[in-house]
Amino acid sequence: MxxxxxxxxxxxxxxxxxxxxxxxxxxxxxxxxxxxxxxxxxxxxxxxxxxxxxxxxxxxxxxxxxxxxxxxxxxxxxxxxxxxxxxxxxxxNPKQLKHNILMNSVDRPFSVQPHLRKFFAEVSQPTLSEHKSDWQRLRESLAAQGDMNNLKAPLSTLRRLPDMLREANNKLTTVVYDSEVLGLEPGNTTETMLGMAFDIGTTTIVGYLMDLNSGKELEVVSTLNPQAQYGGDVISRITYAGKQENGLASLHKAVTDAINKLIGEAAGRAGTSRTNIYGISIAANTTMHHLFLGINPRSIGVSPYVSAVNQGLVVDPSELGLEINGAGQVFVLPNIAGFVGADTTAVLLATEPDRREDVTLILDIGTNGEIVLGSSKKMVACSAAAGPAFEGAQITNGMRGAVGAIDHIKFGDNLEFTVIGGGSPAGICGSALLDGVAGLVELGMLNKRGKFLMPDQLTNPESLRFKDRLIEYEGTWAFLLADAGETLHGRPIMITQNDIRELQLAKGAIAAGVRILMESSGIQPEDIKEVLLAGAFGNYLNPHSACVIGLIPRELETKIRMIGNGAGTGAKIALLSAGEFSRAGDIAAAVSFIELGSYSRFNIIFAENTYFKLD
Incomplete structure (x- = not known):
């Protein structure tokens, strides 16, 4: 060819x-x-x-x-x-290739407890009078440093030991994981012990380079998830993995190649080598989790939507093609259910609702919204299929949160908006769509079903100043944000009737999920002490706009707090502490999952929550 x-x-x-x-x-x-x-x-x-x-x-x-x-x-x-x-x-518009990727996250106190440990050993010389093997003498040297009498070694370590011991003049460092010597290094390298925590999202991948001894964050790197070329959402990727020849292998390779690239980038920035990285932790939604591991996610996409595995895993990096130290290990956080994954587990590990007496509502809003409600007494979770509206897809002028996107809109004496990166706008992202529709609701330019009122039907005096922005588009009304002369590409940017409908479906799904969790737990809005918003969309949205359109109950507006990349925080904690990684399994197992589609009143609740509440 x-x-x-x-x-x-x-x-x-x-x-x-x-x-x-x-x-x-x-x-x-x-x-x-x-x-x-x-x-x-x-x-x-x-x-x-x-x-x-x-x-x-x-x-x-x-x-x-x-x-x-x-x-x-x-x-x-x-x-x-x-x-x-x-x-x-x-x-x-090549600037649009530069996306705003959320990397900042909250922190919480915890004790560093490394999964892998390094021990320096000065091994005694062999003698004619004591015929002790190299391995026996190494074990005795290590045993003198603590409770390590039961150390084991795989064949790969034993093969390297004789030459390493003599080349290093009997002074070497062992890399130990779970009573097994996985690595040997000449000299004393105990001060060098790095790891990387990854949050693998459907859209983006973020990696944190960490010092495993001190717990210090050294670098943060990110990229778009290259699997997007095979589908923008988890369902399309599940379909691609199941129906395309070598589809699963292509998706697996795409994400592991991206992670290897980020590892190299982070190591380069920190002035170190990828061979100094000994541990990797992974937080991902269930589909991304399976594709990363090379497990076919087909069962997630069909009823009853179960995963192949939920438990936390420890995997040899060579099995995944990850290029780090050969003695390293990969720690994959546990999933909760088919559409509530290890990323949600990581958020719970970071925020600890299981240790709070007060009720907390946690939302990670995206194409698939994960919602958790609970306290130390009980935690319940659900997954709401919000669709791609929050990420700008299927929106007439929608785009992700990249340079050139209108990200916030304000209705004052005049219409004002901000653009990511400054300059002329190229489209509108989800947070701006939220602001725009919330403003139209407050101005009385939409009815409760989300339909535009005609210009001569407007009664709110404040709406009249925006009357001329109502334009006809494809046989119905739309609201003009920027005309062709103001935009980067020479096409007008607007909010159309279809865009509003897409947002109604998205917010209806999330709001229905919140209400069903509350209803099934016997919890009222006033019982909720705090609302935590995780993830990129949750970090950039305007809480007031979210409450105006009914995405979040209005009574909770003053209780909302953004926590940034909570999944990233959880991934870092799980990387730095073996105890916390183990606790993540307990947290995931303690969460009760509710399948919204099987809830008897779901259709009624969903339909009610697609409407707007007008004052």
Whole structure:
């Protein structure tokens, strides 16, 4: 099969691609981070590129998603356009490839208790009078340092011991995990012991480089999850893993390659080597957990939505293709249920509702919203299928929280908004959609069903100043945020009637989950002491907007606290403390899971919560 040359502009990045490869696939091969919310199905129209040379005839998907002028200007969808000759492709608005990835997190006190330990040993010389083996003399030297009489060693360690012992002049460091000597190092290396904690999300991956001796955070690195090229949500990735040839292997390799890259980046920044990394902890939702481990997640996607494994795992890094010290171990936090994963367990480990007498409500809001309600007496959890609206997908001008996205909107004397990175806007992300719709509700420009009132129906005097922003779009009304002359791409940015409907479905799912957990536990809003919002969307949303639209009960607005990347905090704690990692298993086992679809009143509660409450 013939290969063709692709040049990506700006930057003149060159990439070879086989005939029939899509521009999207070539971008991935070239290491260009991009966003394909619909998983490359041609449905969202968000992956616009400009083909400068090698322009192909537009596909039917492109003809339906792009205007005639865009097609004439060489605009194509990267996921739909196949490479059949040498091409020059311009990445439109390359700043948008830079996403805002939440890396900050809360901290809580705990004791550092390393999983792996290092012991320096000065091993006695062999003599003719005492025929002790190398391994026996090493064990005796280590036993003198504490209770290590039952040490074992795998064959790989015993094979290395004779040469290592003599080359190191009988002075070496052992790496011990669970009474087993997994590594040998010449000299005294006990001061060097690093690890990395990872939060593997559907959209992003964040890694924290930690000193396992001191507990100090050394570096934080992040990237978009490259599995996005196979689908923007967990269901599409489950489908890809199950139905595409080598689908599971491709998804597994994508995430492990990304983690290896982040390990190298973090080590480079810290001026160290990846061979100094001995431990990795993993917090991930259940689907990402399975794909990371190379376990087919097909059972999660069909009723009764069970995972292959929930328990915490300790895995040899070589089994996963992770490039760290050969004596290292990978500590995978436990899942709770099919759609409430180890990332939620990590959040609970970080926030400790199981040790609080007062009731706490914890929400991690995204495409799949995980909700936990409880205290030391009882914890219940559910998963709410909110859909992609909060992340900008299936929204007319939606995009993720990247440079160029409108992230917050304010209705004052005039309409004001802020743009991530500054400059002209390119789209609207979930937090801004929340602000926009909340403002329209407060201004009385929407009825309780979320339908726009016509301009002559507006009665609130404050709404009249925004009357001219109501425009017709595809046979119905929309609210104009920025006209074509104000935007980065020359197309207007608006909130459409369909966007509002998508938000209603998303917020209805989350709100129904909250209400069902409260109802099943006999808890009223006034019983809840604190509301903790975890994750990227929860960190960037305006709590007032969330309460206005009914995403969170209005009575709880003053009790809301953002905790940043709670899953990242939990992953760090589990990495630094063997006791806390063990406790994570106890926490996961203590949570009762409620399947919302099987709750008798779910449909009624969901429908009620899609409406807006008007004052």
């Amino acid at each position: 013939k290969d063709f040359r692709i040049i990506f502009q700006p930057g003149a990045l060159r990439q070879q691609a086989a005939a029939g490869t899509s521009i999207m696939e070539a971008m991935s091969q070239a290491g260009l981070e991009s966003d394909f919310p619909c998983g490359g199905m041609g449905k969202c129209g968000k992956c616009r590129v400009k083909v400068i040379e090698g322009l192909a005839k537009p596909t039917s998907a492109e003809q339906s998603r792009l205007t005639r002028q865009e097609l004439e200007d060489g605009i194509r969808l990267a996921c739909m356009t196949e490479i059949q000759e040498d091409m020059v492709v311009e990445i439109l």
